[in-house]
Amino acid sequence: MTYPQRMLLENLAWAEEIFRQDTHYFYRLTQTQQPKVLWIGCSDSRVPVENITGARPGEIFVHRNIANLVAAEDENLASVLEYAIVVLRVQHIIVCGHHCCGGVGAALRPPVAGIPRVNRRIEKIRTLSRAHAWELSGLADLDARTDRLAELSVAAQVRHLQEMPLVRDAPTPIQLHGWIFSMGRGRLEPVTPSVWSNDAQRADALCAVA
Template identity: 55%
Template sequence: MSFPNQLLLQNVAWAHEAGRRDPALFDRLRQGQQPKVLWIGCADSRVPAEIVTGARPGDIFVHRNIANLFLPHDDNTMSVLEYALYVLRVSDVVVCGHNGCGGVRAALEPPGHNMPRVEHRIGVLRQLARRHGAELAAIACLENRADRLAELNVIEQARTLETLPLVRNALPRVCVHAWIFDVRNGLIRDLARAIDPSVDTGATGTSTADVTTMPLSQVSWPDAHGGAAGQHVDQRSAAGR
């Protein structure tokens, strides 16, 4: 049996089981969608948004592409954002990257000549790697260097989102989150919350809710060694590259 045919059979089994567990599920889905979150993630087959978060159908509005990039000049991406904010009225936008990302690693290697569209797509990642060249050069292992660039990329895309009038003017107010998924253990790390472990204990006088709703441009992100990496925001992102 071919794998596509196997998927069709699995779909039948899933539909029966989902209907058995939640008899009202398909009635709700038929009435429309009311997702709470827009998820901008990587197209990598190992990071399916609904599965890794335990979400139900209708909970997450998903946009995925190579290396979870958000490019303001890309009509595909911008139309997803526009629809999510002004029609679906989501209140949260998650940018989720992951370690072991092939697109991110490619940005640290010599250009490939047989995939011009991919190469064009990851050009912004090469620029980001050059901007953080000193920090990345200090990481000897290529795998670890790529994982650090994946984190920097998530932060960059989240900051880019926050600069957009589309996001700033949206009602209800939109919170942008920067997450990284670890394919080695299946856990998601909130990069904003990971900056200061004392946040959850209240030792700093700031609640977790305060941090996770704080504009990302106000967050001092950690570098690869745990120190503050500064608050640089590439203003070119607001106008497109």
């Protein structure tokens, strides 16, 4: 049996179990979605959003990319933000990075041949690492530097969100959160204060973290 075949069987078992528990569950899913949260996370397969938060289908609107980056020129991210803010009217946006992040770790090493798009994508993290070179150089090893840079990057991405007109001028203020997933402990932890999209003091609050 191939892995995709196993996935189909697992889905069948899941759907049947849900239907036994609640015969109207899937009908309700077809009607609408009203998530309160937009989650911007990493594509890493070890950070499944619903699993680590206990969320069910329909509760979290999700965008994932390598190293959970927020860039104004990223049309994919911009379209997700636009839909989440204008149509779904989410109340919270969470940027969640994670320890042991391959994209962040790669930004601390020379570019790797054969993955030019990835190298270009993580260049922003390389720039961030240079800005924090003094702090990072004082850490014990590459793993510690990677984990700290992942935290610093989360704070930077929240700042980028606040600078985007789409977020800043949202119809209703949105609370922004920066979290890290500690993979070794399975815990989600805040790495920035929760701030509002229209908060005039937003830069001061986040610069204190990163």
